[in-house]
Amino acid sequence: MIKAENIKKIYQTNGDRVLALKGISLNIEKGLMVAVMGPSGSGKSTLLHILGGIDYPTEGKVEIDDVDITNLKDKQLAEFRNKNIGFVFQFHYLLPEFTALENVSLPAYLAGDKNAESKAVAILTKLNLKDRINHKPSQLSGGEQQRVAIARAIINNPKVLIADEPTGNLDSQNAKNVIMLIKELNESFDMTVIIATHDVEIAKYCDYIYHIKDGMIEGIEKI
Numbered sequence: 001m002i003k004a005e006n007i008k009k010i011y012q013t014n015g016d017r018v019l020a021l022k023g024i025s026l027n028i029e030k031g032l033m034v035a036v037m038g039p040s041g042s043g044k045s046t047l048l049h050i051l052g053g054i055d056y057p058t059e060g061k062v063e064i065d066d067v068d069i070t071n072l073k074d075k076q077l078a079e080f081r082n083k084n085i086g087f088v089f090q091f092h093y094l095l096p097e098f099t100a101l102e103n104v105s106l107p108a109y110l111a112g113d114k115n116a117e118s119k120a121v122a123i124l125t126k127l128n129l130k131d132r133i134n135h136k137p138s139q140l141s142g143g144e145q146q147r148v149a150i151a152r153a154i155i156n157n158p159k160v161l162i163a164d165e166p167t168g169n170l171d172s173q174n175a176k177n178v179i180m181l182i183k184e185l186n187e188s189f190d191m192t193v194i195i196a197t198h199d200v201e202i203a204k205y206c207d208y209i210y211h212i213k214d215g216m217i218e219g220i221e222k223i
């Protein structure tokens with residue numbers, strides 16, 4: 001489902017060169033839920049961005065469902081992402097002037113889905129946010145904001161969900177609710193999930209933990 005071959009990433013800023021990924025290869029089968037753990041600066045976000053097609057590797061190849069995304073041009077890659085990959089970040093990045101319903105509908109509108117709004121209502125209802133659909137992000141709690149962000153990430157039925165520290169900003173009860181929700185999506189839709197986390201309790205919900213250190217995979221642990 002997700003294949004990476006010898007991914008390297010070099011960031012170059014003002015003459016400084018940071019080798020963030022030093023040759024990562026992996027193969028994640030459809031329907032698995034995988035945690036990526038490692039010290040700060042080890043390359044977790046960089047890896048997730050490259051696997052999700054938000055960024056290109058300096059070297060190496062990423063295939064999702066047999067599509068070589070490293071070969072896609074910006075516009076094609078954006079289309080591929082919108083259709084196939086959902087993202088959730090530590091900070092929700094919801095649009096502040098838009099309601100929950102509008103935030104969640106947006107990716108479906110962009111994909112030309114005529115039923116965007118009714119789909120968004122259905123997903124928000126399933127995530128126990130029905131009576132919050134007309135609220136703006138500032139009128140929602142942190143846990144509710146993150147559930148709206150998850151609803152937005154899954155509205156186009158992505159094959160892959162990429163979550164970068166999705167619970168990093170939440171208290172332990174909300175963190176548990178969010179990870180259980182992600183697990184449920186993983187199981188009921190066979191959605192392949194990759195989560196970067198510092199939290200061992202969160203990683204326990206996954207099938208595997210990929211331990212990353214200094215831009216390399218140090219080990220793979222089966223849960």
Ligand SMILES: Nc1ncnc2c1ncn2[C@@H]1O[C@H](COP(=O)(O)OP(=O)(O)OP(=O)(O)O)[C@@H](O)[C@H]1O
Pocket residue numbers: 011012013018019020038039040041042043044045046047
């Ligand atoms: N845009 C960038 N430009 C230059 N260097 C970067 C950039 N993004 C990340 N880096 C560097 O690449 C390395 C890996 O960063 P990355 O954000 O992937 O680590 P991380 O494991 O996600 O860290 P954290 O747990 O702190 O979020 C770090 O040394 C970081 O400073």
